[in-house]
Amino acid sequence: MTETDSNVYDVVVLGAGPVGENVADRTRAAGLSTAVVESELVGGECSYWACMPSKALLRPVIAQSDARHLPGLAEAVQGPLDTARVLARRNEVTKDWHDDGQVSWLDGIGADLYRGHGRLAGDRTVEVTGPDGTRKVLTARHAVAVCTGSRAVVPDLPGIDQVKPWTSREATSAQAAPGRLVVVGGGVVATEMATAWQALGSRVTLLVRGKGLLNRMEPFVGEMVAQSLTEAGADVRTGTAVTSVTREDGTVVVVTDQGERIEADEILFATGRAPRSDDIGLDTIGLEPGSWLETDDSLRVRDSEWLYAVGDINHRVLLTHQGKYQARIAGAAIAARAFGSAEPDTGAWGAHAATADHGAVPQVVFTDPEAAAVGLSLAEAEQAGHRVRAVDYDISWIAGAYLYGEDYRGQARMVVDLEREILLGVTFVGPGVSELIHSATVAVVGQVPISRLWHAVPSYPTISEVWLRLLETFRDS
Known part of the structure; x- marks a missing residue:
């Protein structure tokens, strides 16, 4: 039998990704004693396998593309990206998958870190099994916050494990x-x-079950991204x-279901996410293992007085910035x-x-x-029963866009509640x-009237002048 220790805290947080870190920061700032349990790296998915490394890969790609559209600079950047240096920079951004800095941050706010696998073990109780098999029992006086996030889903195809x-x-x-991806x-x-791997030297084939890309955004977004990927050399098949x-x-x-045979060096499945709740002891408190956890707007799990589910695990919005919010x-x-x-002030905007989880979520791709x-x-607004008008404007007509190069391509749309x-x-x-x-998020969240937006003057010559052109288009249509 391994040794068992008991410790009592005001709050116990399961998961030390950005969401868990922020819960701990807020509870510690309020004067509550807080323990954080993490089985992998402090900083979580975002820091090591998602937001930060992916943007480290993409930033050179986008910067090179912008440069190639600008006469005078285009001639200097015609060669391929230095893939090895881009990957080395990505490694620097992830600190080579070491979390010393983020551990120091947790220490700095006064939260106690427990390394190991955390499982609920009944009312307000978490059992942590450390890497060496030692068990510690943590008791929460006030709350346990589940911030374990989500994991990638791989389809159940025969032989997929091999x-x-x-x-x-x-x-x-x-x-x-990889040569072919x-x-x-x-x-x-x-x-x-x-986008990243095509620019870094892979020959990419993109297989999309639906009619287009990025189908949760306006249709013109996916169309423009697909066109750009195709021009870059990717094979996009919808x-x-x-x-x-x-x-x-x-x-x-x-x-494929079209009878095509495609050969590659690697295959990436980006086909959805599932909750990381299979083995966190949900069954010990009457909840279904492997399920998303439904919460109210204070992020407290339905029918519980002490259990909170924050970030991806509640399936409200699977975005890091929204989880931190x-x-x-x-x-x-x-x-x-x-x-x-x-x-607690749990009324709208309390x-x-x-x-903001309800209809005011920002995202950048x-x-x-x-x-x-x-x-x-537009489709979501109409489906929700709003009487709306879509106002479109070609961003290439903006003086600030012209400074990016003569072949700028872009589109803007605002959906107006009439x-x-x-x-x-x-x-x-x-x-x-x-x-x-x-700026768009402030306008949507703040429910700023069109009449007042006229007085928010965009600086010239910037792309933000598109705001003025959208308002003019709405007025004149």
Whole structure:
């Protein structure tokens, strides 16, 4: 029998990714003692296998593309990217998959870190099994926050284990570019990784089951990204599903429902996410192992007084920045309930309510061109029953866009609620548009009236002048 220790804290956090870190930061700032349990690296998926390494791979790709469209600079950057140096820089960004710096940060806020696998073991109790088999029992006076995130889903195809396919983890941490790469999927991971590896020397074939790419955004976004990938040399095939995949003498052989046979060196499945809740002891408190955890807007699990689920695990929005937003809300709500000085403000836009999860979520896709959106698309707004109008503008007509080069391609759309004359959603696609999205987020979250947006004057000559042109188009249509 291994040794068992017991420790009591105000709050126990399962998972030390960005979400868990932010819950711990907020509860510690409020004066609550906090323990954090992590089985892998402190900093989580985002720091080592998602946001940061993927953008480290993509930044040179986008910078080179921008340069190649600018006369005077284009001639100086005609050669291929230095793939080895790009990968080395990616390794620097991930600190070579060492988490010393983030461990120091946790120490700095006064949270106690427990390395090992954490499982719920009944009411307000977490059992941690360390790497050496030692068990520690942690008890939470006020709250346990589950911040274990999600994992990539690989389809259940015969022999898939022998193929050893890539998921997002392998795609962002690979130390060499495969000569031929098949990417299965049409969402953010698929399009970003297809963009990166095509530019870093792989011959990419992108297989998309649906009609187009990035189907949660406005249709013109996926169309423009697909066109750019094709021009870069990728083979983009829509309406195509994988029926079998094998590895023969080191070569991946993919067969599609069109009867096509495709050979590659590696295959990446970017086909969705599942909750990391299979083995965290949900059964000990009457919940289903492997399930998403439903919460209220304070991120407290339904029908529980002490269990919180924050970030991907609650399936509200699977984005790091939105998970960190939820963490700030959850930390404040936990503290308010712990001290009991006042009932938490869980009304719409209250201090303890994650209201922005409902229809005001921003996202950037770092493809070439970039895509950025916040709020509802036209189809989503119409489906929700709003009386709306889509207002479109070609960003290439903006003086600031012309400075990027004569062949700038981009599109903007705002979805206007005609009853209240506010914005329900905004979408941009084109070089440099990622820096536009926060202004759109402020307009959507703040429900700023169109009449007031006229007084938010964009600087000239910047791409942000598209705001003025959208307003003029709305006025004149």
